[in-house]
Amino acid sequence: MADTPTAAVVAARPAAAVPACLLAWLLPGAGHLYLRRTGKGLIFLGAIGALFVLGLAMDSRLQMAVGLDDILASLFSLAQMAIGLPYFIARMLGYEAGRVTSVTFEYGNTFTAVAGLLNILVVLDAYDIAVGRKA
Amino acid sequence: MIHSHILSLVLFAALVSLVFSILMREDPRARVRFALMSFAAFVASAIVAGWLMSPFPS
Numbered sequence: 191m192a193d194t195p196t197a198a199v200v201a202a203r204p205a206a207a208v209p210a211c212l213l214a215w216l217l218p219g220a221g222h223l224y225l226r227r228t229g230k231g232l233i234f235l236g237a238i239g240a241l242f243v244l245g246l247a248m249d250s251r252l253q254m255a256v257g258l259d260d261i262l263a264s265l266f267s268l269a270q271m272a273i274g275l276p277y278f279i280a281r282m283l284g285y286e287a288g289r290v291t292s293v294t295f296e297y298g299n300t301f302t303a304v305a306g307l308l309n310i311l312v313v314l315d316a317y318d319i320a321v322g323r324k325a
Numbered sequence: 326m327i328h329s330h331i332l333s334l335v336l337f338a339a340l341v342s343l344v345f346s347i348l349m350r351e352d353p354r355a356r357v358r359f360a361l362m363s364f365a366a367f368v369a370s371a372i373v374a375g376w377l378m379s380p381f382p383s
Contacts, residue, residue, distance in 0.1 A: 233347055237340045244336060248327060297333050304337070308344050315348050325351065 202322025214316040216274040218309045221316030234312050241305035242276050250298030251288030252281050266299075272306035338367035 206225060214221025218238035222231030246252075252270055255263035271277050280286075288295060318324040327333055346360035 230347055234344065237343045241337070241340050244327070248333070293328060294333070297327075301337065304341065308341065311348055312344070 202320070204321050207317055207320035210316045210320045211313050214313040215272070215309065217276070218273060218305075218312055221313065222319070225316060225319050227319060230315075234309075238273065238305050238308050238312065239276070241301050241308070242273055242280075245298045245301030245303075245305060246280055246285050248294035248298030248301060249289035249292035250285075250295070250302040251290070252277060252286045252302065254281070254286070266303055269303040269306045273302070273309045277302075277306070334368060334371050338364050338371075342367065 203225070210221040210224050213224050217235070219231035219233070219235035222234060253263065253267050254271075255267045257264060288298065292298070315324065327336070342360045342363035345363050346356040350356045350359045
């Protein structure tokens with residue numbers, strides 16, 4: 191795999207932590223690509239991207255319920271938003287409503303929310319690599 | 326699109342296991358082993374949970 195650590199790659203790059211985390215949030219795997227972990231980055235992009243796209247294909251709703259009225263709905267929205275740009279692009283393309291009558295509606299919601307939650311772990315992994323905690 | 330419960334389960338388990346294995350293991354062989362174990366645990370636990378719930382009315 192392209193993740194074979196070299197001396198130059200393993201060296202911590204604390205200054206790269208903020209851009210790496212920002213890129214990792216905007217697009218799954220982009221933070222790892224920025225940190226030259228090409229293999230990891232492409233796998234994250236493919237796997238998390240596939241989860242999100244499959245969720246949309248299963249008629250997931252991309253709700254934006256941010257507030258304290260309904261805490262669970264807000265947490266769910268935050269989970270979906272954690273995937274970054276794909277969430278906002280999909281909303282702009284008209285996928286925000288979903289189809290509540292679809293038999294796969296809840297599956298789709300699960301796929302899109304888990305894609306976002308996994309992306310949070312990927313952002314943290316990018317941070318760990320940038321500060322030298324992980325190779 | 327996908328109307329099969331088991332196919333949805335398998336896709337979900339495979340993709341999540343892949344990401345978990347890359348995040349949690351460094352060695353390629355350990356990654357493969359972890360991914361397979363995680364995939365099996367996802368699928369088996371979902372089937373067992375479904376089986377346990379089957380006597381209850383929907």
